[in-house]
Amino acid sequence: MNLEYTPAQHAFRAEIRAWLAEHVPREPLLSFDTEQGFAQHRAWERTLHSGCWSMVTWPRELGGRGCDLIEWLIFEEEYWRADAPMRVNQNGIFLLGPTLMDFGTEAQKARFLPAMAAGEHVWAQAWSEPNAGSDMAAIRASAIRQGDEYILNGQKIWSTRAVWADWLFGLFRSDPQSVRHHGLSFLMVPLSTPGITVRPIRQLNGHTGFAEIFFDDVRVPVDNRLAGEGLGWQVAMATAGFERGLMLRSPARFQRTAEALRDLYLAHRADADSDPSLRDRVCSAWMDAQAYACPPTPRRAVCKKAAISVRSRVPTRCSGRSSICACITSRWRFSARARRLCRARQDNMRRSVTGSTASCFPRLDRSMRAPTRSSAISSPNGCWVCRAHKACTKAV
Numbered sequence: 001m002n003l004e005y006t007p008a009q010h011a012f013r014a015e016i017r018a019w020l021a022e023h024v025p026r027e028p029l030l031s032f033d034t035e036q037g038f039a040q041h042r043a044w045e046r047t048l049h050s051g052c053w054s055m056v057t058w059p060r061e062l063g064g065r066g067c068d069l070i071e072w073l074i075f076e077e078e079y080w081r082a083d084a085p086m087r088v089n090q091n092g093i094f095l096l097g098p099t100l101m102d103f104g105t106e107a108q109k110a111r112f113l114p115a116m117a118a119g120e121h122v123w124a125q126a127w128s129e130p131n132a133g134s135d136m137a138a139i140r141a142s143a144i145r146q147g148d149e150y151i152l153n154g155q156k157i158w159s160t161r162a163v164w165a166d167w168l169f170g171l172f173r174s175d176p177q178s179v180r181h182h183g184l185s186f187l188m189v190p191l192s193t194p195g196i197t198v199r200p201i202r203q204l205n206g207h208t209g210f211a212e213i214f215f216d217d218v219r220v221p222v223d224n225r226l227a228g229e230g231l232g233w234q235v236a237m238a239t240a241g242f243e244r245g246l247m248l249r250s251p252a253r254f255q256r257t258a259e260a261l262r263d264l265y266l267a268h269r270a271d272a273d274s275d276p277s278l279r280d281r282v283c284s285a286w287m288d289a290q291a292y293a294c295p296p297t298p299r300r301a302v303c304k305k306a307a308i309s310v311r312s313r314v315p316t317r318c319s320g321r322s323s324i325c326a327c328i329t330s331r332w333r334f335s336a337r338a339r340r341l342c343r344a345r346q347d348n349m350r351r352s353v354t355g356s357t358a359s360c361f362p363r364l365d366r367s368m369r370a371p372t373r374s375s376a377i378s379s380p381n382g383c384w385v386c387r388a389h390k391a392c393t394k395a396v
């Protein structure tokens, strides 16, 4: 087996490297959780699209380049090597985009995907509600059908960057008699629709990266529903699968940061070695990032679990020398209590990720896994969700 890159792959790498060298902003952009930073990142999305680099794996007619997996990995390596900005439209391009490709009609794909790739429509996720957080099947926001429209009422919360986004996607209860994960529909809604109020949530750092969204008799065309009425849960699980997948957390992203960490350690070795544990921590972070880049498991949840584990040691993004320095010189000295809290939060994330999918795989047969387009809509085994969650006995 020849594991070398082909001449075409080398040429592809040279092309993206040259383009990035010319276009990546010289100064790091502001946080995309601020109004100004959001605008800067949106402008960057447009620049990427102008070079046809915004979604390299998508077909050309949808705004992509039709790249294969190896080319995508090369693109990612170069992207992070160039310290290019984070992707402000990640909810759209990495989560809704692939969901649309699996579940959308041709008309929906043509309507939404090119605008997403171009950075014209930036998307927010609207799952969580005040009483439906970890327990998403408790969703109460309603979508009652009237002719060719749904009338939306209720509230969503924790919607990332919804303050500045253009569209949202989320789950709404379209069957008022339904319970749990039945009777939900997956809708795409412009945030400018009359009846929608977006209220920013100010965080401790002063940023307003999250929002509450209130729906007051909001009218949405039935054409904005993805897949059949009442099949929203299956679609949402596919979206969640993409969120746990490789696209959102490419290995190169962590490798880049780990390398920066290693270089900084080497540059400050004399100082850093006064605390011998530092060298071990830097090595460990570097090895984690390399291990994460090894051929990935097909289990998406395991991929996210690995990413969380790496992230607990390697900052996702070191935009400046100071943040790496902080790691190296150990100025980030957590109190014992803060460390315990951090660890508890990571464990919670791991539990919820593995609990929701990975841990149940060995006990289930193929028909019970997250649905493909056909199995979600007409599974001969009834509701895969019910079978995975034994409390429910109803079939879709």
Ligand SMILES: Cc1cc2nc3c(=O)[nH]c(=O)nc-3n(C[C@H](O)[C@H](O)[C@H](O)COP(=O)(O)OP(=O)(O)OC[C@H]3O[C@@H](n4cnc5c(N)ncnc54)[C@H](O)[C@@H]3O)c2cc1C
Residues within 6 Å of the ligand: 124, 125, 126, 127, 128, 129, 130, 132, 133, 134, 135, 157, 158, 159, 160, 348
């Ligand atoms: C960075 C970030 C970005 C987010 N972005 C979005 C977004 O864009 N859109 C969106 O819709 N949501 C978003 N969320 C919300 C997120 O997806 C969850 O819905 C939310 O964090 C969990 O809900 P909650 O805060 O109400 O906590 P709760 O669900 O009330 O949980 C509180 C605590 O109770 C624990 N717990 C809950 N149920 C059980 C149980 N049965 N047994 C034992 N323990 C339990 C949890 O582990 C947790 O520690 C985001 C969250 C974060 C952290």
